[in-house]
Amino acid sequence: MNNLTFMPVLWPLFTGIILIFFAKKIKLQRGISLFSSLIGIVISLYLVLSVNNQGILTLGVGSWDAPFGIVIVADMLSSLLVLTTNIIGSAILIYSFYSIGKERETHYYYPVFQFLLIGVNGAFLTGDLFNLFVFFEVMLMASYVLLVLGGTKIQLRESLKYIIVNVLSSAFFVIMVAYLYSVLGTLNMAHLSQRISEVNQPGIISVIAIGFLIVFGLKGAIFPLFQWLPGSYYAPPIPVMALFGALLTKVGIYAIFRTYTLMFYHDQNFTHTFLAVLGILTIIIGVIGAIAYWDVKKIIIYNIIIAVGVIIFGISLMNEQALSGSILYIIHDMLIKAALFLLVGIMIKISGSDNLRNMGGLIKQYPALAWTFFIAAISLAGIPPFSGFAGKLLILQGAAEKEAYFGMAAVLISSLMVLYSVMKIFINGFWGTPKADYTLAKNTVNKMLVPAVLLVVLSVLFGVGTESIYPFISQAVDTLMNPDIYIDAVLKE
Amino acid sequence: MKQNDLILQTVTKVAAFVILLFAVAIFLGGHYSPGGGFVGGLMTSAAIVLLLLAYDIKTVTKILPIDYKLMIGSGLFISSLTVAGGLVFGVPLMTHVYRYIDLPILGHISLHTAVLFDLGVYLVVVGVTMTIIQTIGESE
Amino acid sequence: MELLMAIVIGILFMSATYLMLSKSILRIIIGTGLLSHGAHLLILTMGGLKGGSVPLLSDKVASYVDYVDPLPQALILTAIVISFGVTSFLLVLAYRTYQELGTDDMEEMRGTEANE
Numbered sequence: 203m204n205n206l207t208f209m210p211v212l213w214p215l216f217t218g219i220i221l222i223f224f225a226k227k228i229k230l231q232r233g234i235s236l237f238s239s240l241i242g243i244v245i246s247l248y249l250v251l252s253v254n255n256q257g258i259l260t261l262g263v264g265s266w267d268a269p270f271g272i273v274i275v276a277d278m279l280s281s282l283l284v285l286t287t288n289i290i291g292s293a294i295l296i297y298s299f300y301s302i303g304k305e306r307e308t309h310y311y312y313p314v315f316q317f318l319l320i321g322v323n324g325a326f327l328t329g330d331l332f333n334l335f336v337f338f339e340v341m342l343m344a345s346y347v348l349l350v351l352g353g354t355k356i357q358l359r360e361s362l363k364y365i366i367v368n369v370l371s372s373a374f375f376v377i378m379v380a381y382l383y384s385v386l387g388t389l390n391m392a393h394l395s396q397r398i399s400e401v402n403q404p405g406i407i408s409v410i411a412i413g414f415l416i417v418f419g420l421k422g423a424i425f426p427l428f429q430w431l432p433g434s435y436y437a438p439p440i441p442v443m444a445l446f447g448a449l450l451t452k453v454g455i456y457a458i459f460r461t462y463t464l465m466f467y468h469d470q471n472f473t474h475t476f477l478a479v480l481g482i483l484t485i486i487i488g489v490i491g492a493i494a495y496w497d498v499k500k501i502i503i504y505n506i507i508i509a510v511g512v513i514i515f516g517i518s519l520m521n522e523q524a525l526s527g528s529i530l531y532i533i534h535d536m537l538i539k540a541a542l543f544l545l546v547g548i549m550i551k552i553s554g555s556d557n558l559r560n561m562g563g564l565i566k567q568y569p570a571l572a573w574t575f576f577i578a579a580i581s582l583a584g585i586p587p588f589s590g591f592a593g594k595l596l597i598l599q600g601a602a603e604k605e606a607y608f609g610m611a612a613v614l615i616s617s618l619m620v621l622y623s624v625m626k627i628f629i630n631g632f633w634g635t636p637k638a639d640y641t642l643a644k645n646t647v648n649k650m651l652v653p654a655v656l657l658v659v660l661s662v663l664f665g666v667g668t669e670s671i672y673p674f675i676s677q678a679v680d681t682l683m684n685p686d687i688y689i690d691a692v693l694k695e
Numbered sequence: 696m697k698q699n700d701l702i703l704q705t706v707t708k709v710a711a712f713v714i715l716l717f718a719v720a721i722f723l724g725g726h727y728s729p730g731g732g733f734v735g736g737l738m739t740s741a742a743i744v745l746l747l748l749a750y751d752i753k754t755v756t757k758i759l760p761i762d763y764k765l766m767i768g769s770g771l772f773i774s775s776l777t778v779a780g781g782l783v784f785g786v787p788l789m790t791h792v793y794r795y796i797d798l799p800i801l802g803h804i805s806l807h808t809a810v811l812f813d814l815g816v817y818l819v820v821v822g823v824t825m826t827i828i829q830t831i832g833e834s835e
Numbered sequence: 836m837e838l839l840m841a842i843v844i845g846i847l848f849m850s851a852t853y854l855m856l857s858k859s860i861l862r863i864i865i866g867t868g869l870l871s872h873g874a875h876l877l878i879l880t881m882g883g884l885k886g887g888s889v890p891l892l893s894d895k896v897a898s899y900v901d902y903v904d905p906l907p908q909a910l911i912l913t914a915i916v917i918s919f920g921v922t923s924f925l926l927v928l929a930y931r932t933y934q935e936l937g938t939d940d941m942e943e944m945r946g947t948e949a950n951e
Contacts, residue, residue: 205781208788215775222768264789332910339917346924350931358932359944362860365925369867370855372921376874376914383907384881729889733916827923831930 206252207261207276209245210284210323213238218316231312232299239292242319246285253281254674258681258691260329268693269393275329275692278678279529283326283456286533289660290448290540291319293653297544298441300650301551306351306439314351318344318445325453329692331382331389334457335375338421342368345450348442349434357437364434371420378413385410392692395465395685403468411466411473415458415480422454424514425483428507432491435503440547443499447506448540452532455513459532462517463525463682470520478518482612484511489616492623496558498546498631501623502539505582508616509535515609516597524600526679530668531593534661538582538589541657542624545575548650549631552642558627563636568647570655572632578658579628581665583621589665590617700749707749714742722817727805732813736820743825752832763829766822774815777808840880847873860929860939864922871918875911882907 217238224230253259253276261274276284295315302311321341328334346368349361383389385406386397398407416427423431435446458477466473488511491504509531516528548571553561565572577588584590594613601610664671681687715738722735746755781788793807847869854866882904890905933939 205788212775212779212788215771216779219768219771219775222771223765225764261787263787264791265787332913336913336917339921343920343924346921346928350928353931353935355935358928358935362925362928362932362944365921365928366855366863366867369918369921369925370870372917373867373870373874376871376910377877379910380874380878380881380907383878383910384883389906733912823920824923827927830927 204252204259204261206245206249207259207274207327208263210242210249210288210327211274211320213242213245214316214319214323218313218320221313221316222310225310225313226308228304228307231307235295235312235315236292238316239288239295242288243285243292246281246288246323249276250278250281250285250674253278254677258688260692269388269390272333273329273390273392273692274327275392275688276327277681277688277691278674279456279459279682280326282529282533282674282678283452283536284323286536287319287322287326287449290536290657291315291445293657294441294444294448294540294544296653297444297547297650300646301547302439302441303352309351310347311351314344314347315445318348318449320344322449322453326456329391331391331394332379335372335379338375338453339372341450341453342372345446348445349438351442352439354437360434360437364430367420367430371417374413374420375417378410378417381410381413382407390692391460391464392689396689396693398465398468399685403466407466408469408472411461411469412476414461414466415473415477418454418457418461419480420454422451422458422514423484423507423510425480425487425511428484428487428510431507432500432503435506436499440543440550444540444543444547447503447543448536451506451510452536455510455517455532458514459517459528459682463520464685464688467520467685474518474520478515478606478609481511481513481515481518482609484508484514485612485616486511489619489623493619493626497556498549498558498561498627499556501627502542502546505542505620505623506539508620509539512594512597512613512616515613516593516600519597519600519604519606519609521600521603522679522683523596523603525682526672526675527593527596527598527600529593529675529678530596531590534581534589534593534664537657537661537664538578541578541654541661542575542582544650544654544657545571545578546627548647548654549575549627551650552640552647553631553638558630560637561631562634563632564640565632566636567640568644571647571651572628574651574655574658575632576628577662578654579624580621581658581661582624584617585621587666589661589668591665592668704749707745711742711745714738714745718742722813723810725813726807726809732816733820735813736817737824739817740821740824740828743821744828747828747832752829761825763822763825766818767826768822770815770818770820770822772815773818774812777812777815780808836884837880840876840884844873844876844880847876858941860932860941863941864925864929867925868918868922871914871922875914875918878907878911878914882910 217234221231221234259276262268263272263274318341321337321344324337325334325341328337346361346365349364350357379389386394388394388397420427435443462473462477485508488504488507492501492508495501513528513532516524516531549561549564550556552564555561581588581590584594594617598610598613718735718738721730721738722732725731778789781790791807791809793805795803795805797803851866851870851873854862854869857863885903887901887903890902936944
């Protein structure tokens with residue numbers, strides 16, 4: 203029993219509730235949100251360190267013991283992701299102060315922001331499949347509101363589609379939970395894992411596994427189920443887009459991580475091969491989108507899909523290198539995607555257009571922006587010593603061990619294409635002659651640049667210091683590779 | 696548009712109170728028999744909706760001058776305080792305690808902390824339902 | 836009884852799919868409603884259909900065998916609450932969209948360059 207485990211959920215809940223009462227006082231709302239986010243980082247950092255010292259922490263909510271009640275489980279993977287989420291949340295929050303606009307701020311932007319964090323943190327921390335569904339829904343409800351807040355035409359149109367797709371996937375989630383419950387008679391993840399091992403995953407469970415893949419794949423935007431993503435992420439303002447791009451798809455991937463390493467790992471020839479194929483196809487589709495568009499937002503959005511593919515491919519390999527690579531890559535990708543969205547947002551604000559053909563020559567007036575973007579861009583592509591490198595290298599090593607050469611080639615070529623797509627933004631956006639007279643004051647730009655620079659610096663540190671944080675990653679991988687550690691921690695406290 | 700809805704209005708005057716009382720009974724009856732905050736909340740909002748149907752939105756806001764958004768906030772606040780109670784007593788969150796006591800008129804009854812949580816749920820449900828109905832209703 | 840339930844669930848899913856494939860927003864929303872009803876019914880069926888007393892502790896019931904399984908009921912209640920919330924949000928959103936865009940036809944909300 204450890205109440206700390208639930209604090210990353212409870213803390214934003216309280217913040218969000220308090221913020222509801224001060225809906226019209228913008229300054230106060232900003233202050234409370236910022237303060238609370240910083241505390242949130244401290245809490246999650248403490249959680250990571252505690253997990254590092256004491257192993258997996260669990261909490262049987264309401265004093266009900268593991269297989270009967272809902273458990274909250276903080277293993278290394280969850281707590282690292284919670285920490286990353288809180289850091290990104292704070293950075294995007296600071297960025298929102300300068301760009302989200304008064305209209306949205308008075309209409310419950312900040313409370314809903316906190317509710318989104320509740321959903322994301324909760325989904326990372328829960329140890330119960332149905333509870334995962336509940337936190338998914340909390341997260342989705344918050345994302346619906348954030349998506350539609352402001353009520354422009356494109357937002358209304360796209361959020362309608364987004365919601366309908368997600369309602370469908372939620373119904374699917376419920377259906378799959380029902381099947382799993384009827385086959386195995388439990389919904390606690392550790393207990394499920396134990397029971398699946400006992401029966402050695404017969405065909406019906408593999409079918410359910412693929413069903414869950416559809417559900418999580420819809421959230422995480424893997425190959426045939428990603429079509430909703432480019433449209434709906436395009437619609438909201440930049441901070442919301444950064445929040446979605448950095449966090450929401452990653453929750454889907456985390457769920458695949460959890461279910462496919464903890465529960466459905468007995469029939470790897472079928473399920474994990476399927477996963478690998480989907481991962482590679484996702485990479486290919488993402489690359490095509492990323493190099494085809496001239497719209498900066500679209501390019502970064504398709505880069506999300508590429509990253510999803512790479513991580514999914516890493517999970518499908520199921521060996522130590524590939525999994526640690528995937529974990530490194532997911533954290534790297536969350537940080538750098540948030541930073542890139544923020545940077546692109548500044549570019550759009552300066553030039554007044556999101557089409558690269560209408561930009562150009564920004565480096566002359568805004569050198570700091572340009573070089574931050576450059577570093578973020580090459581980190582994204584995975585050039586050593588920046589943060590994308592270690593993750594990709596480990597995934598490639600894992601692939602070599604499994605002799606998955608086709609996937610290796612896809613990942614390598616995708617890196618080149620990612621580099622091309624972001625360099626296209628850099629060359630066309632920053633070099634050349636200015637297309638217009640950019641009038642946005644440097645002061646404003648610098649203010650908006652602060653959170654993005656923070657994220658980029660953090661990701662550079664993450665890249666340079668991969669060696670020193672590797673113990674944390676290997677602890678996380680240890681749990682993923684040996685489900686017994688997780689099961690023991692949850693069921694035999 | 697002036698409508699002749701005398702019958703509806705007269706019936707509402709009585710029925711709304713009956714529904715409200717029934718809602719409270721269902722709310723308090725939860726935990727040991729079917730019922731609780733969610734159902735009670737829905738019942739209450741049904742009563743308010745009946746009022747809205749019989750009269751108009753202005754009259755109802757005059758009768759019940761409540762900001763439903765704040766109601767959601769206070770409901771959530773009560774519920775989450777109950778949840779966080781575990782922090783103070785050093786037990787897992789959401790742990791509930793109960794005690795049986797004898798009161799002069801009511802007799803042998805049980806007191807639960809779960810009721811506090813349910814009170815929050817009740818307020819949230821009424822708040823959310825009414826906010827939604829007002830959002831659609833007000834624009835006409 | 837299970838067979839009957841399976842058929843009912845199948846009909847619900849079928850109508851939901853049909854409605855969700857149509858162009859009008861309102862039909863799609865009714866479709867999502869039917870879909871979640873089907874899913875809830877599925878949980879109930881999957882949890883095992885047997886008679887028994889309410890899963891509330893009382894003196895009248897001798898052993899735990901006489902209770903019905905409370906978990907599917909708890910799951911359904913949660914799922915119903917969530918789908919209630921989402922559906923009402925969706926209805927409000929659809930109404931706002933209709934006001935703003937002046938159409939309820941998904942075909943006209945494609946988001947291509949032509950109808951930006």
